[in-house]
Amino acid sequence: MTKSSWILPLLFLTGLCAGFVDSIAGGGGLITLPVLLNVGIPADLALGTNKLQAAFGSGSATWHFAKAGLIDSKEYKIGIFFTAIGAGLGTFCVQQIDPGILKRLIPFLLLGIALWSLLHPQLGAENVRSRMNLKSFHLVFGLVLGFYDGFLGPGTGAFWAMAYMIGAGFSLMRATAHTKVMNFTSNVVSLTLFAYANHVLYSAGLVMGAGQLLGARLGAQVVIKNGSRFIRPVFIMAALALTSKLLYENFLKR
Numbered sequence: 001m002t003k004s005s006w007i008l009p010l011l012f013l014t015g016l017c018a019g020f021v022d023s024i025a026g027g028g029g030l031i032t033l034p035v036l037l038n039v040g041i042p043a044d045l046a047l048g049t050n051k052l053q054a055a056f057g058s059g060s061a062t063w064h065f066a067k068a069g070l071i072d073s074k075e076y077k078i079g080i081f082f083t084a085i086g087a088g089l090g091t092f093c094v095q096q097i098d099p100g101i102l103k104r105l106i107p108f109l110l111l112g113i114a115l116w117s118l119l120h121p122q123l124g125a126e127n128v129r130s131r132m133n134l135k136s137f138h139l140v141f142g143l144v145l146g147f148y149d150g151f152l153g154p155g156t157g158a159f160w161a162m163a164y165m166i167g168a169g170f171s172l173m174r175a176t177a178h179t180k181v182m183n184f185t186s187n188v189v190s191l192t193l194f195a196y197a198n199h200v201l202y203s204a205g206l207v208m209g210a211g212q213l214l215g216a217r218l219g220a221q222v223v224i225k226n227g228s229r230f231i232r233p234v235f236i237m238a239a240l241a242l243t244s245k246l247l248y249e250n251f252l253k254r
């Protein structure tokens with residue numbers, strides 16, 4: 001990593017912005033990972049370092065949502081278990097194979113999420129009857145989305161929020177809060193495996209993590225204060241922005 005005097009302040013501000021956005025709508029990794037790569041950190045170290053700083057943000061957001069009473073431990077314990085398994089498998093696989101093929105599919109999935117949200121304006125307005133038993137829901141989505149977050153990661157928060165709303169019947173606000181629990185789980189598991197492989201640059205990760213702590217706290221407070229009316233447009237805009245960026249990187253960039 002370049003040792004210029006502006007690098008650490010830049011990393012802190014990046015973590016701050018990503019933590020704020022991620023705690024509301026997800027997609028923080030699409031802010032942080034390019035910055036880590038552009039300041040000269042090799043790709044293998046950048047992935048592990050990204051998980052270190054993200055753990056601070058998701059942990060901070062989880063803490064503040066829990067304090068506000070938006071998270072029920074009875075609803076997420078089994079989700080933590082299966083998400084941890086999925087994240088461990090995904091992190092192991094990404095260190096063995098090229099994730100390029102999966103990366104090309106993600107923007108289309110995100111576009112589908114944004115369009116579905118636009119066409120169903122009442123989705124997530126309030127809690128509704130669950131379409132799946134919560135144990136079955138967490139088994140399926142914990143393994144699948146945990147694996148995805150460990151393997152690649154962009155848009156995991158959006159995928160979890162949509163899954164909670166459609167599959168579990170959660171309101172968008174409740175879904176956003178529980179999403180952070182699952183994000184934190186997969187971040188910690190992935191970080192542990194990356195650290196074991198010596199693929200974490202702690203100086204950069206801790207500086208960004210400090211920014212993530214503050215940004216996630218501010219974002220969580222905004223969500224708690226303003227509720228679903230505020231989250232929904234940010235959620236849709238974040239999904240569309242993420243889609244545009246991935247489409248450009250995968251299909252248009254030369």
